[in-house]
Amino acid sequence: MTRQEQRQLFSIFFKIGITTIGGGYAMIPMMEREIVDKAGWLSKQEFLDILAVAQATPGIFAVDMAGHIGYKLGGVRMALLAAGANVLPSFVIILLLASFFHEYKDIQLVEYAFRAIRPVVVAMIAAPVFSMARTAQLTRYTFWIPILAAGLIYLLGVSPVYVILVAGLCGWVYGLLSSRRP
Template sequence: MKKYLEMFSVFFKIGAFTIGGGYAMVPLIEAEVVDKKKWIEKDEFVDTLALAQSSPGPIAVNTAVFVGFKMDRYKGAFFTTLGAVLPSFLIILAIAMFFREIKDLEAVESAFKAIRPAVVALIATSVISLSKNSKLKGKAFIIPIAVAACVTFLKITPIIFIILAAVGGNLYMAKKGGKK
């Protein structure tokens, strides 16, 4: 039971203290799961993220599921997922109870405006970290920047880039013969 509580508490802590959604959680998950706890290797984490991104649902929850499943199959997935989801649920529940009364307060609006740059920085950290660990050495960070620019400024749907990445990844693996 101690192992399950540890898995739950690691993801609960990440879920409770990360603002900005799944991509903002990625560097914290990596620091805990790969660097501190050594539950999975760095290469395996990058592969897990690729799988989590291509699966339906939030990336942080998907990552929690995959890490938990790796640790101890279904029980592990249950406890890591519960840890990742429960803080958000409790916070949203509390906010929903009081939001109507406080939503127009200037301090609340200012707080939301102040949080935005921090979220952008956390997501940028995640992109830089993942590009460093990418098998595409060198200037791999250019790919997500170019895709973000195309989606933002040229209004190209992200689905096209997801399909291109899937086809490109499959072609790359076929060329390499399925070897890492």
């Protein structure tokens, strides 16, 4: 990557880190728009592949996404640059808020503000779910898989770890079986 592209990569992930409320999943649409649509550094399929790997990687999802994207674009150095840029705004903001929050936490207006943010966060997390469903090319034969996974986790209290492990095993077996078909 050129110096200009490195600065652009830092700027993109810094902007994403400072403007997105709601965690890693809320950042997905902005990452896709900036990295895939505007910069054209990755295809939609490459982005979806990185998304899948980042979900399976231990750690903070947004940092994993930034690191994987940076690595794909320019190796370890770009991975550290992208991840650092993504974390820097949150680190500074949390540091500042933590130093003042204990003085203002009992003010009613502050409590109302935190309550008002919750529905926005839910909407920001829901948006990438629909985007991923389109990119993953769900069909009438496969749409039941995410519904079943969500039901197992939410309704029956099954650990997401088990759902991911079983889904990975099923995908591996399906891949083996479908590669043997003529």
